[in-house]
Amino acid sequence: MLVGVRERLIRNRTQLANAIRGFAMEFGIVAATGMCRLEPLLERIAADQSLPELARELFVMHGVEYRDLLAETKAVRGKVDGFAPLR
Numbered sequence: 001m002l003v004g005v006r007e008r009l010i011r012n013r014t015q016l017a018n019a020i021r022g023f024a025m026e027f028g029i030v031a032a033t034g035m036c037r038l039e040p041l042l043e044r045i046a047a048d049q050s051l052p053e054l055a056r057e058l059f060v061m062h063g064v065e066y067r068d069l070l071a072e073t074k075a076v077r078g079k080v081d082g083f084a085p086l087r
Contacts, residue, residue: 002083006076013069020062027051038066 017038021031024041029048031041042063046056 002076002080006073006080009069009073009076013066013073016062016066016069020059020066023055023059023062027055042066 013035017035020038020041021033024031024045029041029045031037031044042059045051045059046063048056051059
């Protein structure tokens with residue numbers, strides 16, 4: 001069950017990251033793939049005053065959800081690692 005929860009969180013995180021990139025592309029903002037590039041993208045979007053206010057608010061909501069998923073994934077990963085056999 002624990003591994004299944006971790007996999008679901010990772011899947012949700014990936015889907016959300018792809019959605020954020022896709023929505024950004026609708027506004028002409030392009031970012032490379034990779035989870036390490038999502039935070040800089042969100043920062044760039046937050047600073048972009050040319051975006052409509054509603055769009056920036058929605059990106060902020062997605063950013064909060066993304067950070068929550070990161071935290072949950074890290075917590076579950078720690079529990080999974082606690083069950084790993086000692087080597």
